[in-house]
Amino acid sequence: MTRTLAFLPLFIAVVFGGFFLWGLNPDRDPNEIPSVLISQPAPEFELDPVVGVETPGLSRSDLAGNGTPVVLNVFASWCVPCRAEHAVLTSLVERDGIQLFGINYKDKPADAARWLSELGNPYSRIGSDLSGRAGIEWGISGVPESFIIGEDGTVLYRYVGPVVGEAAISKFREALVQAGALEREEP
Amino acid sequence: MSRLMILLLALTLPMTAMAVEPDEMLEDPVLEARAREVSRGLRCVVCLNQDIDSSNAGVARDLRLLVRERIVAGDSNSETLAFIQARYGDYVLLKPPLNTRTYVLWLAPPAMLVIALGFGAATLMRRRKRGIATELSPAEEREIHQFIERQKAEKDT
Numbered sequence: 001m002t003r004t005l006a007f008l009p010l011f012i013a014v015v016f017g018g019f020f021l022w023g024l025n026p027d028r029d030p031n032e033i034p035s036v037l038i039s040q041p042a043p044e045f046e047l048d049p050v051v052g053v054e055t056p057g058l059s060r061s062d063l064a065g066n067g068t069p070v071v072l073n074v075f076a077s078w079c080v081p082c083r084a085e086h087a088v089l090t091s092l093v094e095r096d097g098i099q100l101f102g103i104n105y106k107d108k109p110a111d112a113a114r115w116l117s118e119l120g121n122p123y124s125r126i127g128s129d130l131s132g133r134a135g136i137e138w139g140i141s142g143v144p145e146s147f148i149i150g151e152d153g154t155v156l157y158r159y160v161g162p163v164v165g166e167a168a169i170s171k172f173r174e175a176l177v178q179a180g181a182l183e184r185e186e187p
Numbered sequence: 188m189s190r191l192m193i194l195l196l197a198l199t200l201p202m203t204a205m206a207v208e209p210d211e212m213l214e215d216p217v218l219e220a221r222a223r224e225v226s227r228g229l230r231c232v233v234c235l236n237q238d239i240d241s242s243n244a245g246v247a248r249d250l251r252l253l254v255r256e257r258i259v260a261g262d263s264n265s266e267t268l269a270f271i272q273a274r275y276g277d278y279v280l281l282k283p284p285l286n287t288r289t290y291v292l293w294l295a296p297p298a299m300l301v302i303a304l305g306f307g308a309a310t311l312m313r314r315r316k317r318g319i320a321t322e323l324s325p326a327e328e329r330e331i332h333q334f335i336e337r338q339k340a341e342k343d344t
Contacts, residue, residue: 036276043274106245132249139274141232141246 037155043137047127051109053116058101058127064153069181070099072147076107077115079143081162086119088163093122096182102126105135105143148179206243213255222255225267230279238281
């Protein structure tokens with residue numbers, strides 16, 4: 001009994017040490033909010049087009065049945081990181097042929113129209129979410145956020161924050177490859 | 188002194204101020220009280236360790252309005268929570284629910300308490316069983332006797 005008890009401090013140290021080691025893992029992001037939408041059908045929503053922009057509006061049914069997985073990006077003209085991300089999204093559309101849909105989140109239509117005419121409009125459909133209600137249906141915590149939606153309308157992937165910088169872009173491209181929207185690039 | 192007190196009291200007043208803006212509040216005080224109760228259990232997804240009742244973030248305001256909308260529509264408190272939980276996951280609840288992923292979280296503290304009490308009780312029992320010695324053992328008596336003899340012998344020489 002005493003002999004086994006002698007190993008108790010070592011056992012406790014190993015348990016706590018393992019826990020601390022897990023906590024120190026640099027790949028673990030404690031701020032990451034797990035999404036409930038992954039592997040679930042996309043939420044129901046229906047949004048009118050942005051007033052003053054030619055692009056048609058967006059609803060749930062537009063996301064499915066496009067023959068390929070699509071990207072849904074939540075953006076706003078008042079969101080500074082969105083501006084940086086815009087170039088990345090444009091390149092995904094123009095260079096890689098990704099189909100991109102947008103939700104214009106809590107934005108004044110006039111501002112959104114100016115923003116799009118200044119930077120270009122890579123979106124094939126844009127829904128204007130003035131109240132932010134569609135944003136809640138998607139469980140977003142802020143803009144920008146990007147989702148990858150499968151052909152059948154299932155949410156496959158969620159990226160919180162701007163897809164800017166090499167690490168973020170390669171992470172997002174990898175998700176697109178996994179979803180089957182992109183061919184894997186030969187290194 | 189009284190001036191200092193007044194200053195301190197004036198400084199504490201802003202702390203009690205809530206983020207809930209007047210235009211969000213419901214006319215019915217009973218429903219508003221329920222909305223406040225529900226929103227105190229919901230996490231602001233932007234500021235993470237704050238409830239939406241005290242958060243100034245835009246999403247928190249939207250969620251407060253949504254909570255009130257559901258309550259006015261006739262949802263119970265738990266139905267309102269479930270509505271938001273369906274969109275934001277367990278994470279949005281400040282009190283984590285008991286399920287397979289949170290067993291360790293909920294059961295570890297009572298388990299540790301039980302283990303600690305068990306150890307304490309076992310140690311006490313063992314100590315009591317051994318009892319307190321009232322007399323020396325024969326070996327100890329012999330040892331003391333030898334010691335006294337040796338001392339005497341040293342003194343004599």
